[in-house]
Amino acid sequence: MHKSDLPMLLTQTIEVVIRAGQLLIAEWARVNGPRGKGDKAIVDIEIERVLRQQLLGLFSCDFWGEETGHSLTGHSWCWVVDPNDGTSDFLKGLKGSAISVGLLHKQIPVLGVVYAPVTVEGSPDCIAWSEGLPDLLRNGQPVARKLTGLALSSSSYVMVSAAAIIKPEINRELCTPSSFVAMPSIAYRLAKVAAGDGVCGVSLYAVSAHDVVAGHALLRGAGGILLNENGESIYYLTEANMQTVSRRCFGGSEIACRTLVVRDWNRIFTADGSQA
Structure with a gap:
């Protein structure tokens, strides 16, 4: 993997994550509510198994998952996955939990996709970026705003x-x-x-x-x-x-x-x- 390949890998990763998000949407819509209790939901394991297989299929390297464990061999690249960040709130019926997929290169985060399939606003929200892109992508559209120089204010x-x-x-x-x-x-x-x-x-x-x-x-x-x-x-x-x-x-x-x-x-x- 060369860093110049990261934007293409990001496109493929977004597709994988959005497909996996269908499992979370279906779980949310269950008549009796999501399966699980506390901070453990059954769908989390199901989503991570899918992500682990498909992400390693896109690019085989080390892997760190919340639910399925990790494989750290000293490889310079590592997928880092949370299949449902915010599980306990998800199980309480709160919207806004998210699938989180990152990629480290020499311990630096160089690619990230955070996808909230069920939101308060009502529409799924996918925010993504990799090195090699000038701007973040939000639901496929570039976001030009930068954080540099912003301070706390009454409008923030x-x-x-x-x-x-x-x-x-x-x-x-x-x-x-x-x-x-x-x-x-x-x-x-x-x-x-x-x-x-x-x-x-x-x-x-x-x-x-x-x-x-x-x-x-x-x-x-x-x-x-x-x-x-x-x-x-x-x-x-x-x-x-x-x-x-x-x-x-x-x-x-x-x-x-x-x-x-x-x-x-x-x-x-x-x-x-x-x-x-």
Whole structure:
């Protein structure tokens, strides 16, 4: 694989991901609701098996999946897959969980596809990018907006977890002067920020590579960054890094991320640790 081949591989990857999204759409529409409980849905395994076979069919390299395990041989390329980021919210009946497929080259996210088949807006949303493209693609159309230089403002949005809706006052304070948007899936939060819907996406829970690699690629394509809880850039250098890339993450414009990361997010948490 040469980096010049990435735009063509991205086109093929988008097709694979959108086909797999039909499984999520069908699961959402089940009469008795999606199968599973807690943070485990049966459809997640079904989707990842399809993705693993088809992505490795497109390009055979290392593979890191949330549900089907990983194969890390030291190959310079690695697919990183979350078949349904936001499973627990999906099982609660919340729209906005997303299939997340990223590709690392020498530990750098060089391709990403985040696809939310069932959204609050009512239309599926596919956000994608690879090195070699000047702009992100959103549902096949280029998105020219870049994150560079954007700061928090009264007209911008910070994407936070769906749980934020139960603690609106403190989330409003922590995101000021921006407004907050509560939604599932850190992958989709980062993707929406990269595509121009916000200035920063936040997770206050530990994240693994499968949660953020695709979104990280999209942020790179939009001129954004992804920071951990210490304000350091997130890397994927070792298996341990892949398993837990950060305890918290902030992805978006550099100015917004560096402003938010130093705020006291611990204030959100009560004894029940109810916000992610």
